[in-house]
Amino acid sequence: MIKVTVWNENAHEKEMPEVAKLYPKGIHGAIADFLSPNEDMLVRTATLDSPDQGLPDELLNDTDVLLWWGHARHGQVEDALVDKIVKRVNLENMGFIALHSAHASKPFQRLMGTPTGMLRWREDGDMQRLWVISPGHPIAEGLGDYFEVPQDETYGEMFYIPQPENLVFISWHPGGEVFRSGCCFVRGGRIFYFQPGHETFPVYYQKEVQQVITNAVRWAAPKAPTHKYITGFVKKGVLDKNAEWPPKP
Numbered sequence: 001m002i003k004v005t006v007w008n009e010n011a012h013e014k015e016m017p018e019v020a021k022l023y024p025k026g027i028h029g030a031i032a033d034f035l036s037p038n039e040d041m042l043v044r045t046a047t048l049d050s051p052d053q054g055l056p057d058e059l060l061n062d063t064d065v066l067l068w069w070g071h072a073r074h075g076q077v078e079d080a081l082v083d084k085i086v087k088r089v090n091l092e093n094m095g096f097i098a099l100h101s102a103h104a105s106k107p108f109q110r111l112m113g114t115p116t117g118m119l120r121w122r123e124d125g126d127m128q129r130l131w132v133i134s135p136g137h138p139i140a141e142g143l144g145d146y147f148e149v150p151q152d153e154t155y156g157e158m159f160y161i162p163q164p165e166n167l168v169f170i171s172w173h174p175g176g177e178v179f180r181s182g183c184c185f186v187r188g189g190r191i192f193y194f195q196p197g198h199e200t201f202p203v204y205y206q207k208e209v210q211q212v213i214t215n216a217v218r219w220a221a222p223k224a225p226t227h228k229y230i231t232g233f234v235k236k237g238v239l240d241k242n243a244e245w246p247p248k249p
């Protein structure tokens with residue numbers, strides 16, 4: 001059973017009537033609705049305005065794959081929470097899926113180590129065509145050569161990410177932009193960035209988008225038991241299992 005938590009800042013849904021109408025249960029609710037029927041997944045949701053910003057230790061530590069949607073409230077996410085998320089991914093194999101404008105979220109930037117907020121963008125409801133460039137990859141399972149999102153925000157290169165370990169999608173836009181729209185990274189856990197999903201368009205109701213996110217959850221789920229990461233030193237042949245994270249210099 002993959003324990004999935006869908007986190008959303010849930011701000012546009014509360015502040016923009018057109019978004020509330022499009023996503024009456026919030027973007028997190030829409031994503032949970034299509035993931036929940038999968039028998040191999042236990043899906044829970046979390047929002048920024050909840051206690052502990054939606055992620056008390058009990059939930060975060062019980063999450064195998066964390067999905068993240070944020071845009072207008074990145075700065076409100078507490079650094080202490082980001083530390084815990086990064087630790088869960090880097091040391092405890094938790095999967096992390098950054099959706100759309102979560103490219104600029106604190107957890108994603110910290111995990112990448114580059115200013116991932118930087119990219120080109122325009123918000124005029126243009127279409128995008130996502131070309132599958134790794135057809136054998138589990139995240140592309142069930143897709144054809146490409147699929148199109150009829151209306152979305154356009155993102156374009158240069159996108160300040162480190163070189164992905166694997167690139168599943170490259171997007172083409174009628175304005176001439178291209179964008180690395182489906183990127184895999186591995187730290188301790190697996191990380192996937194997926195570009196579609198601007199809040200004013202019904203992107204998360206689209207079959208192909210749902211297929212990709214479902215595939216990505218299965219790909220990002222920990223494949224091995226959490227390893228007890230050992231920091232510090234070996235003393236007389238005994239590993240220091242109580243070493244602190246982050247390690248002191």
Ligand code: ZN
Nearest residue numbers: 101153198199
């Ligand atoms: Zn957007």
